[in-house]
Amino acid sequence: MNLKILAKAFVALLATSLIAYSFSIIGVPGTPVDSFWKLFALVLGVSIVTGYAWPQLRGVRKGDMLMVVERRHQHEGDFIQNIIDSYLVTALEDGRIGNKIKVRISNQRNNNLKGEGVIISYAETLRPARIRLTESEVQVKWS
Numbered sequence: 534m535n536l537k538i539l540a541k542a543f544v545a546l547l548a549t550s551l552i553a554y555s556f557s558i559i560g561v562p563g564t565p566v567d568s569f570w571k572l573f574a575l576v577l578g579v580s581i582v583t584g585y586a587w588p589q590l591r592g593v594r595k596g597d598m599l600m601v602v603e604r605r606h607q608h609e610g611d612f613i614q615n616i617i618d619s620y621l622v623t624a625l626e627d628g629r630i631g632n633k634i635k636v637r638i639s640n641q642r643n644n645n646l647k648g649e650g651v652i653i654s655y656a657e658t659l660r661p662a663r664i665r666l667t668e669s670e671v672q673v674k675w676s
Contacts, residue, residue, distance in 0.1 A: 544581055551578030588655035597624045599636060599664040601650065622664065628652050638669060646670050 555575035593599065598621050607614040621639070628634040630652050638646040648669035656662045 541585075544585065548578040548581040551575070551581075588657070592627060592629045592655065593624050593634065593652055593662050594627050595624055597656075598622070598661050599624055599650075599652075600661045601664055601666050603666065621661070622648070622650075622666075630654065633667065634664075636664065636666075 551574040555571040555578065557571070601618075601620055601622055603618045605616050605618070607616060622636040623639065625635040625637055625647070633649055633651050636648050636650055638648050640646070646669065648666050650664040650666040650668075653663040653665055
């Protein structure tokens, strides 16, 4: 069982049932939005739908912070070390998932490095949108 799909389906059905209840399609008969609880159900249902739909409707805009996650391997003799680097870049163009956009790479020494990358995912509650760098002006090294 995929818990992510289960959670999304539960939230979608919850939002649908709340909106349907607020308009008296299901549940207690009466005029649409005739009580506080029906109004509360409508607000909650629309809020849930908006929370899920907003990142897809908005996409990535110019000036947004994006997270780059790079995986690399370092060989030292017979030892192979896997390293995951993550850092923030600034979008210089608008874009959607799968689009290639230009970004500004900032580090402590130079703020004008530019690169290009493909958008992997949109922003979530606690995480900025993710991008995979395809080109950059210099090799990015972080210590």
